[in-house]
Amino acid sequence: MQRIAIYDLDRTITRAPTWTPFLLHAARGRWRMAMAPVAAGAALLHALRLYDRDRLKPIMHRLMLGGALDEAELTLLAEAFAATTDASNIRSGARARMAADRAAGYRIVIATAAHRFYAQAIASRLGVEDLIATEATRDASGRILPLLAGPNCYGAAKLAMIETWFNDQDIARRHAHVRFYSDHPSDAPTFAWADEPVVVSPGKRMAALASAQGWRVERW
Known part of the structure; x- marks a missing residue:
């Protein structure tokens, strides 16, 4: 029986989200910083449900990063952002839980809606090789x-991408014990699919869902 521990990133491993901070980090000192109010307006339209996350993310990307970005330049930006994230935005409880899972023989996976082009650098700093991301x-x-x-690796799409990863890794679901950690109701499909769902530092809505479903709650 393989042991797999899957962690959400934003507000589960980290205290705060990473996408907007990464865009601001990348734009800082460049003329694209002037586009930040426009990007904020786009985020507001999403909050008003005028379009979904799959549409919002490319809009904010184009505004703050531009139409095309060289991989070498992006790697430098991602590494610098990951260093800042590691220093100031990682929950101590997440570090402790990952260490405990490793000691118990679990393979650690991060499954996140964050873009791989910067989430990979954060995962690497946490010693995580397996990343499922946008x-x-x-x-x-x-x-x-x-x-x-x-x-976008979010909601039901996240679960589908996790299942694809299992197939790619030649891991039979029936031969794996899966722990899943997240803070957000959007991950309800993956919580229901996991053998051991763990709700992390939930807000009011997530806490109510965890109580209704009987899912364990940990506060990191």
């Missing part, structure tokens, strides 16, 4: 474009 389209030169390559 993917960006690339042009013929390998530059990263605003368009998503596949679904």
